[in-house]
Amino acid sequence: MEPDPQQLVNAEGESLTVDQAIANLCQTADGGLRYYAAWWLGRFRVSESEALQALVAALEDENDRAPDGGYPLRRNAARALGKLGDRTVVPALVRCLDCDDYYVRESAAQALGALGDERAIAALRSLLAGGVAAAVAVPGKPHLVQPYNAVLEALGNLAARDAVSDIAPFLAHEVAQVQNAAARALYQLTGDAAYCDRLVDRLQEPNLQLRRSAMMDLGAIGYLPAAGAIAATLAENSLKLIALQGVLETHLQQSGFPTAGLTAEARQVLGLMDELL
């Protein structure tokens, strides 16, 4: 169902082909073109080897610098690599976990969680060093010293069972989103539904951002008993539909769909989704 990349247009309304996008990423004269090309290759899932090579090279870019000293092109390249599903780039993304730029580390952790390669586990765990006591905000910045949410989620996705004792203390971190990420990972690693109930309780929070993030966590881990609570929480229908899609598809996979038919639970979730269209 993905649109044909050859027919898509760039931000200026000009058509961009795979070859052009790769060429745009490889040149260095126009930073804007490079940045856009990195996004484009990820968005349209262009996973041919020239694209992968160009994106890996962009992870070490020195030209494109943000006012805060960060590396915008590296961030975009890491995100794109997370979408392309090619695990040969894992070592390069692991190196990004040491980058000075917080947002490069965050994008790399997310990408490594998506790629599902256990070679990333040790480096991700090392970002949790010092535990909750070290997990403080950077003065003057809107973020903590490490991208804990992304790291915890990645460890959950990577089935890093040895990391449970590193992760558990983050349930008591002062930032609610970090608690959510820990609960989500611990459910994935232990199968204990009590962790999900903490997320379900969050759907009653007065803060919309917290409700949204708990809902997306429940969708990402596919926690079926939360379907009714997701449909009922006060948030946008578009986000509820995405969360319910996650719940439904996890259940469909577990129940052997499409070879097996629809279960009563699947019908129930479909009914909830219909009401939100």
Add this chain to the structure above:
Amino acid sequence: MIGAGSGVGATIAELIRAIDTADSKGAMVVAVNQLAAAQDAAAIPTLITVLGYNNPGASVAAVNGLAALGDAAVPALLEQLDGYNYGARAWAIRALALIGDPRALSVLLDTAKGDFALSVRRAAARGLGNINWSLLAPDQRAILQENVLQVLTEAAISDPEWVVRYAAVAGLQGLAIAWVEPNCQMSPLLNCLERVCWNDDTAAVQARARLALEALAS
């Protein structure tokens, strides 16, 4: 303003004034809910104006109020669509989709086919499955159902967004159920659902198509 605070016993004019004087987003939502609950056609212009306020809670309440008023709200909603406010236009489409009046058909067809916002295409596709066909003469009905079938099958198979394909499948189920007499058009519809059920790359869409096929087989 007597009674306008609780909404009970207030006149429509008082309820409208409460909206005009609401001093916070929360107060606005409460006031719109009260006006919507009155279910009075005199509230229609105000409820439509609220759709343009960029207050999602108030817009949801106004859409529900307009949907409950049904056919009476349709002409004013269709007129609103010519306005410049894109957000208001999206909410008006939602209201029209919920009402299902065939006068909204051409705008729902155009929106399901070509709107750039996926949430609006989604609502329009759902609305196309919710049309009250009994309001049309039989010959007109046949032509328009053919148009709806075409737009929904196209959307179910090739819209790039999974949720629009999902809504189009739900819409096709609604369309099929509305065809009371045995109709030869049933076969392209079922073929489309079969195709989505086995070929869509999103499991949720496949599952919705399976549900539709089962509902239509029983």
